[in-house]
Amino acid sequence: MSDHGFRDFYYHGGAFNNIDHDQQSYGGETDHMYRVSSSSIDPSYMSFTDCLHSTSMDYGSLEKAFGLSPSSSEVFSSVEGGNRTMMKQHVGADELGGNTGEVTATLNSSVSSSSSEAGCEEDSDKSKKDGQPKGSDDGGESSKKGNKAKMKGEKKQREPRFAFVTKSEVDQLEDGYRWRKYGQKAVKNSPYPRSYYRCTTQKCTVKKRVERSFQDPSTVITTYEGQHNHPLPTTLRGSAAGLFPPSMLTPSPMGRPSFPHELLMQMPNYHHQMNNQAPGGSMFAENFSPFQQYVHQHQVPDYGLLQDMVPSTFLKHEP
DNA sequence: CGACTTTGACCAGCGC
DNA sequence: GCGCTGGTCAAAGTCG
Numbered sequence A: 001m002s003d004h005g006f007r008d009f010y011y012h013g014g015a016f017n018n019i020d021h022d023q024q025s026y027g028g029e030t031d032h033m034y035r036v037s038s039s040s041i042d043p044s045y046m047s048f049t050d051c052l053h054s055t056s057m058d059y060g061s062l063e064k065a066f067g068l069s070p071s072s073s074e075v076f077s078s079v080e081g082g083n084r085t086m087m088k089q090h091v092g093a094d095e096l097g098g099n100t101g102e103v104t105a106t107l108n109s110s111v112s113s114s115s116s117e118a119g120c121e122e123d124s125d126k127s128k129k130d131g132q133p134k135g136s137d138d139g140g141e142s143s144k145k146g147n148k149a150k151m152k153g154e155k156k157q158r159e160p161r162f163a164f165v166t167k168s169e170v171d172q173l174e175d176g177y178r179w180r181k182y183g184q185k186a187v188k189n190s191p192y193p194r195s196y197y198r199c200t201t202q203k204c205t206v207k208k209r210v211e212r213s214f215q216d217p218s219t220v221i222t223t224y225e226g227q228h229n230h231p232l233p234t235t236l237r238g239s240a241a242g243l244f245p246p247s248m249l250t251p252s253p254m255g256r257p258s259f260p261h262e263l264l265m266q267m268p269n270y271h272h273q274m275n276n277q278a279p280g281g282s283m284f285a286e287n288f289s290p291f292q293q294y295v296h297q298h299q300v301p302d303y304g305l306l307q308d309m310v311p312s313t314f315l316k317h318e319p
Numbered sequence B: 001c002g003a004c005t006t007t008g009a010c011c012a013g014c015g016c
Numbered sequence C: 001g002c003g004c005t006g007g008t009c010a011a012a013g014t015c016g
Helices: A048-053 A059-065 A141-151 A260-266 A270-276 A290-298 A303-309
Strands: A017-026 A029-037 A076-080 A084-088 A103-105 A161-167 A179-186 A193-199 A207-212 A219-225
Touching: none
Parallel strands: none
Antiparallel strands: A017 A029, A029 A103, A076 A084, A161 A219, A179 A193, A193 A207, A207 A219
């Protein structure tokens, strides 16, 4: 596949460490991965969520998101293939160490397409066969061919996508929504298949892909596409509603927490910690992820239950 | 019986 | 034009 004008973000759950750049082939695409340092992020400026909801996500937005400035050391951008905007910043050394709690972000931005980027909303694309408003979930068998015919002449546009790279034994990360698997494909250059899921809520066209990294089989790449147009299902598997505080399950000022990272951004103390991190120090004691911090600070008792619903990225045990 | 998964087939886009 | 690959469909199977 090539660039279709989507925008990907890769969030590797945990504390932000450094922005570092590397390039890797992922799912047939060559993506640029960014490891983002906590010290390089100014959450008071713009959150990841803000960033993702931004309708004009581009290099500038990413700068804002990560609190970067073009004048910062080792910040640069490049354009690849004429329509990709790249950036990099390397702030400080790797003294924070390890891969624990690192954010990996990919910007795969198309400058050409995506006008006002209805991409952030549903209606825009659906140039793809599926999703059609009427076709809805199932039944619309005519949708298969009908949509394909309709596709002709239309430029393919994609929902904004972003992925979470998490260390997890299980492929399916519990995010509070219910998903129906609708396909599975072998991935080129990878022994692990990629699974395709669709949100089971009617008229919600959010999709996600789940695949295990062949480079690091312990990590799972979950790619979300689109935004939920509905609240979290009341009947959550693993009773997430009982574990997360109301503030994490109710719509945020910018909308409801459609994705785990949104939950993350709504976690109490998250911003506080980000802002008050001691220079050079670890943002979260003992390399705990924000969620771990949250769990610890709130002394959530039932770890086993948490494990059921929270990716191990958030619940990694310390020896 | 409904919801969900599995799996082979199909199609479109892309590169050669 | 052809082959490869990603993405999706839908029938059949499975599960609770």
